Amino acid sequence: MAVDEQGSAPNAAGQVEAGTPEVPVIQAQSPPIAAKTAVPLAATALSAAIGPGHGSVDESVQAFEHPIYKTLLNVPGLSVAVASLDQLLTWGQKSALFMFPMATSCCGIEFMATAASRVDVDRMGAIVRGTPRQADVMVIAGTITVKMAPKVKRLWEQMPEPKWAVAMGSCAISGDFYRDLYPTIPGIDTVLPVDVYVPGCPPDPQSLMHGLMRLQEKIGLKRAGQWVPTEVRPETEKMTNPGVRRLIDPQRDPEVTAQQTRLALAATVDEPEGELLESGAEAVEQQLPQDLQTLLRERFEVEVFPADAAPIVARKHHLHLARTLKAMGYLNFVYVVASHWPSKDGETFEVAYAVRRTGPGTTLAQWRVQLAADEPIESLAEVWAGADWQEREQYDLVGVQFAGHPDLRRLMLSDDWQGHPLRRDYPADKACFPWR
């Protein structure tokens, strides 16, 4: 479809150059210079630069600005034909909605159900495309997080014009109950312009179909020359335009460097490891008491066994205990939980571990280690491979340092995140740049 539509231009708020944080984001309220400019291509570019211009677009320009229309309209007697052709195009456009599922969470499953056998949205001509380059409609189904929003923005920009967006479900509309939390954004319309909102948690397939039918109506109106403004909630309009610089900042998502490639190759070399563990484990196995409580009392100097919690083990025994347990057959790694305990005298941390002996009559071995502030704890990633990601998660969210961890990076949040959100002094509704 060769027809450009300036009406869909508000998406282009993301055209500010990457890596230049000093350049201020141009606001939507800039003067409507673009509207009066005659050359269509220039108009598109300009309006892309100034971002959404709600209610400030000249209808005569926004309707059909493709050069071929002007030429055709100037031919005597052809205007009727052009109008009919346009109706045909409108019909085609709204009856063949190619949907790109920007499915992140629960709504994505309902989106799949909509496309599947019972509801079968195919019969409306709406089919699912896996790539944005072949799609007309982006259905944002699910929670969008601060980490994901730049990706959504980029995918939106990859979609060819004309394009529409449907926000499916309360998370995409407003953030739902995650709205005030640190990692989520308060609605996808802070990132890209939304045409139809489909409420629900999640909306059932019928609701999504209804939303798509509303979108068809909207497309019909727009192509008939009637201006349909993009709906923007008042609260969203008041928000600062999302930090576009941040969204497309290459620093946030560094590519693989030559150094990393070299390391990737180095990883293929065998390294001897765990010799101490295996030989030591054989030796202790014979004489170990199988009862966990006796073991902890005799070998690891544990005196207190609280009734409602796991016993506390001294930090110096932690790694040895882990190896002993593994030798005793506790092979399955279960959890690491770090917790933060601030007080008047400072702060302490507590890390709880659990491992499991599988099979009939399974037993769970749990223990805790208490740490002073900034005191690291020995990582168990070399004993149980599963501790790797679990410890990364706890490092990320609570900020406990794991000594000897092979790859201590953030797991959940982006690398440039400030602070550790699961600490008690981290507010649950902390204002999150750039959205709040």
Next chain:
Amino acid sequence: MATAANSPTESRYRLDQVDADADLMVLNFGPQHPSTHGVFRIKLILDGEIVIRAIPYAGYLHRGVEKLLEKLTYAQGVPIVDKNDYVSPMSNEQALVMAFEKLLKVEVPRRARYLRLIFSELQRIASHLLWLGTFALDMGGALGGGSTVFMYCFRDREGILDLFEAVTGGRFHYNTHTIGGNRHDIPLGWDKRVLAYLDMLEPRIAECESMTTNNSIFVARTQGIGLIDKDLAQGLGLSGPLLRASGVDHDLRRDAPYHAYDEVPVRVMVEQAGDCQARALVRVREMRESIRLVREALAGLPEGGINSGKIIKMPQQFKAQSGQVYAAIETPRGELGTFVIAGGGDKGTAPYRLKIRAPSLHALSALPWILPGHTISDVVVVLGSLDPIMGEVDR
């Protein structure tokens, strides 16, 4: 940056054949890709078509659920966790309320325990059906257009959603479990509907089997792919079908019975191979086993109340000043546990710290170990066979 220590280094992955001067390519898979089952990203380092190294990145759906649950009272937490593993919300609720019941020392009536078992097993069927459909879709054209299986599975899954809707009013997120029991009893005639549905479903599973696990193309694409041996599976903390497919005979329903599993015993499905085919076989057999369990539980469904009475009307009464508990159940994906430290909120009305131990997170942590040596087309198969749900991975 990852170092060698967290990576598989064994020559069975054909890595010794890699030329040191090889022209490596980096392929970014995700975070938006139809086959990543959500938003998940793997950085693949390739030599030609062979994956040399895979570096997964999670967290694109990290929503701060654990922080949110610290803010809310115990009773308010249930509808929140529905959204974690959104393919089996019932299991999420059960894992949470079971931890709270253990912490607050609340008894659950026998009928409620039976109902929980029935919901949990129906949910397992629904979840495995969704997995089978999407797994066939991942294989794509190899199965003669995998979308046939996808359509069949979704058709059958709708039946279970209808059954749940009849009980709870919710099609997708139910909010039906409370501390001390269930919120909704089953309506009149619901058990007959369930039995009729199960009678219909059984031959349909056989039909899906004939298109997948009994299909030679399916076998060719899954056999020997994505091997996880017993030791690795245990060390990574895998659970559920992944662990059982690697030859470990372990199922919390049998080994640490909860609900009414001590009265309705479970036959555990174990496969030895540890590849994608074994994982598929375990899941398909579990569906049949779940059908048997639901039938048996419905036959033995006791009369009586479904919750612990008046306390349910006063949810703010739930208070605990101290204590740490861990409760786990066997969801379709494995051991879903909740670790709670009491004493948060206003005088102990909320958890101080709550951690959800998600089986999918452990499953995905296997990727750097098993992907090297496979071709790109196998990456999708391996990822699908792990059945990760991103809502649960990232929470």
